[in-house]
Amino acid sequence: MTQDIFWQLIDKARAKTNINFETQCVTLTELLTPYNKEDIIDFEHILREKIEEASSFPIMAATFLVCSFISDDTYEDFRAWLIGQGKDNFYKALKNPDDIADMLSKKQAQNLGGEFMLFVAVNAYLEKTGSDDDEAFYQLIEHPEEKEIKQQWPESKADYRKILPRLFDKFWDEDRIAAKLQEAEENGEDD
Secondary structure: OHHHHHHHHHHHHHHHOOOOHHHHHHHOOOOOOOHHHHHHHHHHHHHHHHHHHHOOHHHHHHHHHHHHHOOHHHHHHHHHHOOOOOOHHHHHHHOOOOHHOOOOHHHHOHHHHHHHHHHHHHHHHHHHOOOOOHHHOOOOOOOOOOOOOOOOOOOOOHHHHHHHHHHHHHOOOHHHHHHHHHHHHHHOOOO
């Protein structure tokens, strides 16, 4: 599995589905399953490398603006979703996270489903091997070292708007932020 094939598979899955990200990930799993076990493991390694490549404070701030909430899971899911938008969009967003505003609607932002990308390779592997032991797959995966990110959270709405104006104008929703925070507190999640 090369990075070129990785991106080609993502593009094929995007082309075969509508805007539903879960369906795109199911399609991607179906496209990946015919590959050998080593290629499926390599796909997961490349995915993990790209998730880490996307780790930066501007992407973290974009995650908050789009999702109205930030946690470790939300941040990882968002970067996985971003990878699912294809190579060109991925690198466009890394260069200027404000361009994410062109990649989705407010309705799509309500439930991005980025976590579905995190199950593509394991599901393909389980299908390929006829096993239901996902732990065996995860033991084969090496995770890249996480970058240290200096977080410089804006102190006001105006400051958010300064760093990512298009994302702010499209997605800032104080009611949704409050609801997400309340939901997190009720579920015992850290923000």
